Amino acid sequence: MHPSPTSNPSPTSSSPLPSRLSSPPRSPGLDLLRAVAIGVVMLYHLSSYGMNVPGPGQHGWMGVDLFFVLSGYLIAWPVLRDLAVGRTPDWVGFVVGRAWRILPAYLAVLGLYVVLPAWREGDAMPPVWQFFTFTMNVLPDHVAQRAYSHAWSLCVEEHFYLLFPLVAGLLARRGRMPGVVAMAAGAVLLFGTGMLLRDWQWRHAVGPHLAPGGDAARAVAGYVRSIYSPTWARLDGLLAGVLLAALRAFRPAWWTRVLSRGWLLLGAGLALLVAATRIDPIGHGGAVFLYPLVALGCACLLVGALSPRTPLGRQALPGARTLALLSFSLYLTHRQVYAWLGDVAADLTAQAPAAAFVLFNGASLAVATLLYVAVERPGLRLRARLRSAVAQPLPETHEDEAPLAR
Template identity: 60%
Template sequence: MAALLSHGTDHSRAPGIDLLRAAAIVAVMLYHITSHGIALPALVEHGWMGVDLFFVLSGYLIGWQLWRQYAQGGTPDWRKFMAGRALRILPAYYAVLALYVLLPGWREGGDLQPPWKFVTFTLNLLPDWEQGTAYSHAWSLCVEEHFYLLFPAVAWLLARRPGTLPAVATAVGLIGGGMLLRAWLWRHGVAPHLDAGDTGTAMRQYVATIYNPTWSRLDGLLMGVLLAAVRAFRPGWWSWLMRRAWLSLAIGAALLACGTRIAPMSAAGAVVLFPLVALGCTCLLAGAASPATWIGRRALPGVASLAMLAFSLYLTHKQVYGWLDAALPGLGRQAPVLALLVYAAASVAVAALLYLAIERPFLRLRDRWLSGKAESAAAVISSVAPAGAAASPGPSSAPRATTSDS
């Protein structure tokens, strides 16, 4: 299967980033599988952090894609950027949504909320989890779509006032504002229900007002964007980080370990847990991106294929779990190890089918279209450039961190 999946794909991948992407999807899948009768070690309860790792990776990769163009004195083609994002996300996402609509027997979590919430990426802003939680994991894709829409405008404004201070002030203001907002939401929307002993309502309020909304979950995306800005605009700082990659990995692991000691459903969890986890994931990313570490320069067997399937796996794994629950009732309790293997194998098979049938063709279409645009732009530049003119190497001369999300 690895050979089949690698056919026609980019081989200049960054092994460390692929490893983090693979670790993120495994963490999320294990976290969700415990709700299907398969008992796993307590550490799996913290698998929700895999979503935050995805946020950091997305912030870094998208940030680098845009920041490097500004660092070279250019301006991103926003129409091309948005079209590229649409071809990357929408085909597979809407294909899975169609399965949820057409195959209700495969749903996990009961009923499906109105499809328009999924089509418009407003599920995380207008949730009604009592109506149904099928395809509920799409909330994180809503956050990312909002990021794709808002970040270009913020990047354009910051590019008009270049400098470290405006960028840092903006990031600190957004992260600090998010902490203050979550503190207010906890105090007025969640804590009163906990004090009254109504844990169920408190949990629903926590998910709907703190865990899911975009304005509460920008920490990881922002920290990934900041790391990309360091790489693009402060190459000296970036080189310093790359030389101390093992220290970054150690700090990241320590921060995530501290995060496991904080209960998400608590005042501290609501206020400081998300930025703490985001910072830990950012440190892991800084370490994994460096060729100074073996994970940053050596591809482990199967990791690239798993990373390539990460998006399709994220979209489909809960639906596969729901189908297997109905087809093999009680397997998780009777034979948990066998159930884990069956659920994992079925999830990978369905994700590979989605990738080969939908995701990869549209990625190839995107790459052909973008490369055609780039060749046209290069032809125009060469036709008007003075003889002997050469491009400045700039920050983009560093190896490109290529992943399936770029």
Template identity: 60%
Template sequence: MMSYQTTPIAAAPDVAHHEPRAPGIDLLRALAIVTVMLYHLGSHGVALPAWVEHGWMGVDLFFVLSGYLIGWQVLRTVAQGGAPRWGRFLLDRALRILPAYYAVLILYVLLGQGREGGNLQPLWKFVTFMLNLAPDWEHGTAYSHAWSLCVEEHFYWLFPLAVWLLAGRARKRASGRLVGALALAIVAGGMLLRGALWQWRVAPHLAGGDTAAAIGAYVVSLYDPTYARLDGLLLGVMLASVRAFRPAWWTRLLRHPRRLLAAGFLVLFCCMRIDALGPIGALVLFPLVALGCACLLAGALSPATRIGRRQLPGVRTLALLAFSLYLTHKQVYAWLDEWLPQALRAAPLAALPVYALVSLAAAALLYLAVERPELRLRVRMSIKTSARGSGSATPP
């Protein structure tokens, strides 16, 4: 069902400059990008196992990672009695996302009819990050995976407001409970909203036997919009809230990494059995996927496991290139579709290395030309901020 071409991978923020890289987070980033790339490859004539059709869950894993990393960097400042520097936060997020994102957008504009997905929707939707709120996939799916960046950008705008509303009373009272209650309320509200949208937009097409129209309505009304996709980000924020405001709970949680990892994989396996297009899927699928990803994240963060202590070979490289891979891999696939014969694409053992290596090369080029200079600029800005004697922690 979820083979619709607008399924992307979201851009997860990098670990803060002053913290060492967490091997478990890098592993999950690598897992997310590989999963989504395989999922997209399934629609390019490459024969892959059946489980790959559920690779859209990789984007939810990235949402959970984003919510946790952003939430931890901000909420720990509040927990310590400080005030986050929101101007610095928004500038940092802009420097992290916009240069590479707009560089690839320019490429899509220049490619014309050579771009993947055919027509490009009006530029204002991409520039203002409103693509997921006003999509028109019937008339153009080029650069459609930008919808997940829209969700993350909206989160960056809304999260400071939520923290500001809670922080005043949070310092003196139970901030963790407030954050958790707000997150749970939004998740429950999202479930009810998706249920209503399903009944209104999707059910009539299913009743009429028009599955294609039902899928289109599902993607536009339930899958893409920010208001329907906050579950993963909020589960990540809730984990960060526990770590920031209930460190004893956090310590006890990380003592059971194997149970957390097993629970995460079990929940995600069960999610594969839920019909995303049905009423139950509309209500509970996204929260359950987010819960499974949150369990994986908590388990991967524990130093009690090898993956939480030590980098696995090649993982760090994939994690560093994840954002560039996300931005470029669909266009690379489209080019390879023209260059590779159908016989090769039908042989996954031969086609996979070609698609993977060319995608990695394109991502490395974008990373070296755009991402790495931007990351160095952010490091210099952090050093200057520290030199001024700032007393509050810098957001991620």
């Protein structure tokens, strides 16, 4: 999912792989973005327990959109790279690889939610069949069923994993992939369609409840159900990442020129995200335009972090790789840990918020490390052995370390 300065190795093999199965060095910029993404998501959820960090405490939901941009780029890059040179991607390997990447840790945490209801962040959770079918974001009830509700973003990712190869394969069957301009035009059409859908949903499910005398709680529930969670309303970040991958695959000279403007794009990305914090997500303008704006800002940050012209693209920051490796396990478990500590350490949160901050996040790191070592890493090692056995080259991606977390 990234350029040569962005590719990374699979840390999953227990012994050195043959040279043709090895992958290039890690990208420090991608590690940093993953660390930032999971960090702001955790701070956003931490605000529910009386520890409201300015900025991320209100706007940390954008970390999920950063994960979406990363996933769109990292998943699309190896596929489009193969198609750009006339090579047929290994579609079966792609789907099986994604399943091995996501399911072991995801299902292990689902099991904890089922057998340890006292640890849940909410009393009720969606039916288990919705987790197995990745449909909980299509039929959400986040007001009454809050436990493991953050898995909605994994549903979006899973739908993307299934739809993107299908669309790319159909385009490749025509004998010639469309150029970057044509793909950009198609993406603009999809962006526009998403905005029209959110506009329609807002007018019917949110706006009427925001009118004088309306029910604000019903407006929030309608927003989550119709705009925030459904896959068809949240494709902006994934599309932005796919466009970057297409630019790199089909126009490498353009990609090099874009990377050379890393500082400019970092600044532009930060400015766009700061501007996004000034928009009310539940308002009409926020529902229609906020997600494309955030996707564009995150895409700019991604290019800036990949650019060898910026320190982010050259130098690893201490701790960033560790958080990147743990980001998926952290994403899956931190809310459960927060909920348990919120019950047993409520007094500490009120009397010593700094100590509570360290406790909540230290415990989350410990639980995520346990999940990574016991479940996630063994699954990745097994996947690497299977790839090695069938002599399938490891893709030049960074996703082995953590998919979304989203």
